[in-house]
Amino acid sequence: MFDKAATVLLWGIGFLIIVILGWFLYKILGPGLKHLTPSFIFGKPSEVRAGGGVGPMLFNSFYILFLSMAVSLPIGFGAGIYLAIYAKKNRFTNLIRISVEALSSVPSIVFGLFGYLVFVNWMGMKFSIIAGALSLALLNLPVLVRNTEEALRAVPDSYWEASLALGSTRWQAIRKVMLPAALPTLITGITLVSGRALGESAILIYTSGVSVSRHFPDFDLTAMGETLSVHLWYVQASSLVPDAKQIAQGSGALLVLVVLLFNLLIAVPSRILSKKFNGGK
Structure with a gap:
């Protein structure tokens, strides 16, 4: 009886999650898909006239994501490997783990203020792509460190012992x-980290700014780098364009589609590689 009740409850929770996700996608994609024309996706923004696009913002979203991951992945993987394999159990390593867990729960706006104080002001980077990328890398690090450590600890000990036994x-x-x-x-x-970084806005408002370069695409690290999520906030908060609502709807729909597509592009190859390394199982 209890088993059937638990099964029904879990199925109900799963169905509820699917319904909520479907409702969310409908409310976001429904009003926004009709605005996703090539001129909107790849065009340049307009400050006062209707009909502007989000091309530079979309480029900056991926550019800042790539730079932040290029910084955080080596450090996060290295720290996770150290904690899982090399670190001994003592007060120092316990302090590191507690610190990492504490940082992973810090609100993103705190990282934004830290990036503003350190990278923008103290290091003189001003509002720029590199300041935003470095601040975003700090947000990524705690999650990457904990994920790497837990992933390595989940591997059976027999794998490690057999490898060492073979020399x-x-x-x-x-x-x-x-x-x-x-x-x-x-x-x-x-x-998960990449999807969160693509949709992050609080950090980048304080570090990469709410404007874009006149050149597109612009790889200059010192240029201001408004991203798609920041642009979505900006047009709803203080934009002067007459079609701000339509731009916000299109930007929201495009951001959701980009995150979903990005996750699929990573998830599908990961499954293929997983089967390859596990002998096709």
Whole structure:
């Protein structure tokens, strides 16, 4: 009786989640899809006239994401590997884990204020793409460190012991056995971090600004780098364009589609690689 009740409850919760997700997509994509024309997606924005696009903002979203991940991935993976494999159990490593967990729960706007004080003011980067990317990397780090550590600890100890017994060094065992075995979990963590970074706005308002370069695409790290999520906030808050509502609807729909497509592009290859490293199972 209790088993059937629990099964019904869990199925009901799953169905409710699907309904909420469907309602969310309907409310966002319904009004916005009709605005997603090529001129809107790839065109330049307009400050006072109707008909502007979001091309530079879309480019900046991926550009800042790429730069932030290029900084945070090596550090996050390295710290996670150290905590899972090399670190001994003592007060220092316990302090590191507590600090990482505390940072992962800090609101993103706090990272934005930190980036504004350190990168924008103290280091003189001003409102720029590089300041936004470095601040976003700080937001990514705690999640990447914890995800990497937990992914490696979830690999059976027999994998590690068998690799060392065959004469491999620690680094060889990590590179050729542990990381491939933990790859699905690692990629899941990267996907979650990337999706969150694509939709982040609070940090970037304080660090990369609410304006874009006149050139498109502009790879200059010192240029201001308004992203799609920041533009969505800006047009709703203080934009002077007469079609601000339509731009916000289109930007919201485009942002949702970009995040969904980005997750699919990472998730599908990760499953293929997972089957490859696990012998096709």
